[in-house]
Amino acid sequence: PLHLARRAVLLFARPNAGRTLGTLAGALAVAMASASEPLLLKAFVDRLTAAAGAPHSAAAAGVMGGVALFVSVLGARLVGAAWVTTSTWRVKLGFEYQMRSRVAAKLSVLSPLTQSEIGTGGLRYAIDASAPQTAGAFTDVAFRVAPILTYVGIATWGMTRLHAPIAVAVLCLVPIPALVAVSTARHQSRRDRMHQAFWTRFWSWYGEVMQGMGTVRAFARERAEERAFTRRMRWAFAAIQRGVAVDARSTLAAGLTELTARALVLAWGGSLVVRGELTVGTLVAFLGYIGGVFTPVQQLVDLYPTVRKASVALDAVFAVLDADEEAPDLPGAVPAPRLSGRVRFERVSFGYRADRRAIDALDVTIEPGQTVALVGPSGSGKSTVLRLLQRIHHPTHGRVLLDGHDLRALEVASVRRQFGVVLQEVVLFNASVAANIAYARPSATRAEVVAAAAAAGAHDFIMALPGGYETGVGEGGRALSGGQRQRIAIARAFLVDPAVLILDEATAALDPVSEQLVQRSLRTLREGRTTLIVAHRLNTVRDADRILVLLDVP
Numbered sequence: 001p002l003h004l005a006r007r008a009v010l011l012f013a014r015p016n017a018g019r020t021l022g023t024l025a026g027a028l029a030v031a032m033a034s035a036s037e038p039l040l041l042k043a044f045v046d047r048l049t050a051a052a053g054a055p056h057s058a059a060a061a062g063v064m065g066g067v068a069l070f071v072s073v074l075g076a077r078l079v080g081a082a083w084v085t086t087s088t089w090r091v092k093l094g095f096e097y098q099m100r101s102r103v104a105a106k107l108s109v110l111s112p113l114t115q116s117e118i119g120t121g122g123l124r125y126a127i128d129a130s131a132p133q134t135a136g137a138f139t140d141v142a143f144r145v146a147p148i149l150t151y152v153g154i155a156t157w158g159m160t161r162l163h164a165p166i167a168v169a170v171l172c173l174v175p176i177p178a179l180v181a182v183s184t185a186r187h188q189s190r191r192d193r194m195h196q197a198f199w200t201r202f203w204s205w206y207g208e209v210m211q212g213m214g215t216v217r218a219f220a221r222e223r224a225e226e227r228a229f230t231r232r233m234r235w236a237f238a239a240i241q242r243g244v245a246v247d248a249r250s251t252l253a254a255g256l257t258e259l260t261a262r263a264l265v266l267a268w269g270g271s272l273v274v275r276g277e278l279t280v281g282t283l284v285a286f287l288g289y290i291g292g293v294f295t296p297v298q299q300l301v302d303l304y305p306t307v308r309k310a311s312v313a314l315d316a317v318f319a320v321l322d323a324d325e326e327a328p329d330l331p332g333a334v335p336a337p338r339l340s341g342r343v344r345f346e347r348v349s350f351g352y353r354a355d356r357r358a359i360d361a362l363d364v365t366i367e368p369g370q371t372v373a374l375v376g377p378s379g380s381g382k383s384t385v386l387r388l389l390q391r392i393h394h395p396t397h398g399r400v401l402l403d404g405h406d407l408r409a410l411e412v413a414s415v416r417r418q419f420g421v422v423l424q425e426v427v428l429f430n431a432s433v434a435a436n437i438a439y440a441r442p443s444a445t446r447a448e449v450v451a452a453a454a455a456a457g458a459h460d461f462i463m464a465l466p467g468g469y470e471t472g473v474g475e476g477g478r479a480l481s482g483g484q485r486q487r488i489a490i491a492r493a494f495l496v497d498p499a500v501l502i503l504d505e506a507t508a509a510l511d512p513v514s515e516q517l518v519q520r521s522l523r524t525l526r527e528g529r530t531t532l533i534v535a536h537r538l539n540t541v542r543d544a545d546r547i548l549v550l551l552d553v554p
């Protein structure tokens, strides 16, 4: 955990080092001002008592002077504290910003296998809950520990100077709430770990059910899923409730200890005042310190669970940050030049799991401009071959070469930008039709978008939509039919000027008439470009230059 904390500080806090130090200095100054207040109050009260018999005008001047001093110290502290709060938030958000942006950058290169292992909802929870928790813990530690120790140090010194025996009695009570809190800490951190695991799983499941609501309804599983939902919620809420009870007990213990300290000072100090052995000002100062010293010590102890929680959160964040990229660039990778599209699979083997190969020793060269059809039974690895070419997966043995370069020797984005891809499962984003078509090239003009849509056989149905090209497609494109979505995806591929076309059952969801139409456009698009095409229908495969038959590997 400690080395994770160090990495977190180096990664997320360093960019903001100057402000962090400034805030710490401010917090220290505020702590010193707070610690001097009881002493100022004492001096003031004692002066009042002494002046009780003095001439009126002199006494009034003394009072005014004392008030002025007190007000200015208090005022400065309040202004300082407000500044520290603002600045603390800036540091905290800066920390969170660094963290979130790094995780976001990582998500786009995370291996799809890891991603499906953790689950999308789970990943989101890991980030959404962890980032503020960790950032909060960082600022708490950075801006609380030293000021609190400063305050307690000055308070200890002050109280000892005022009256050592009472000071010792009070200081003996101070650690009690801390000890209570420490005794519950293990329980709490076990609870936090459980919660983190629970909510990660919960959101994974929940996201999946939400996405699959159609399936849930189709099989009339609403009630069952609802029961699962409420059961999980009840379990989690019961755990929260138990935790709150434990926390409330330690808060109560802290309050009672503070009460004891006050009673002690009032009784003991009060009797000394009556006997003339202690001034009223000293008594007031003691009460001030008691009010001031228990809360910070409590806060110091509260840091413990905060830090524990953050360490659990850091585990989750670094699990994402340290997760393997499936196929990282080789050292010295360069941006791809304009590709001609010679594709070579060199004895490529790949398995999603170690014990089972989806592709076994595939060895094939595709010349620039050739169209190759991949056929084979469902599950034989057709989509997998296309993913290997896109470098979404990386071969366990062998290499994939593009224009003679090992794929990984080229920067991944520079290669993918030269691919036109229509996947088996079309994903549209919740934006307009036009924005979805222009997804790969947002700078495309409207005329280009329309031309792409026309080539994909989509223009007519788009014009029939209520808002034409500006119509929203709904979440995941659900406002469109499967065939319409597919044509949008094809239009997308038309709009990039790809060197390699990758079509995974791109026309499977179309009716025969529109398929004919799209096939004709695709034929135009394919000219001069290497094309890998997966299709079940014979007429799609017919005009391919080569047909690659994949067999199911047992």
Ligand SMILES: Nc1ncnc2c1ncn2[C@@H]1O[C@H](COP(=O)(O)OP(=O)(O)OP(=O)(O)O)[C@@H](O)[C@H]1O
Binding pocket: 113, 116, 352, 353, 358, 376, 377, 378, 379, 380, 381, 382, 383, 384, 385, 424
């Ligand atoms: N993400 C994954 N994790 C684990 N196994 C996978 C994953 N994706 C595919 N597989 C497995 O790899 C094998 C090949 O899958 P692939 O999707 O390449 O088949 P396909 O030929 O495209 O099938 P279809 O015609 O049904 O689309 C299958 O046995 C499948 O179970």
Ligand SMILES: [Mg+2]
Binding pocket: 382, 383, 384, 424, 504
């Ligand atoms: Mg497939």
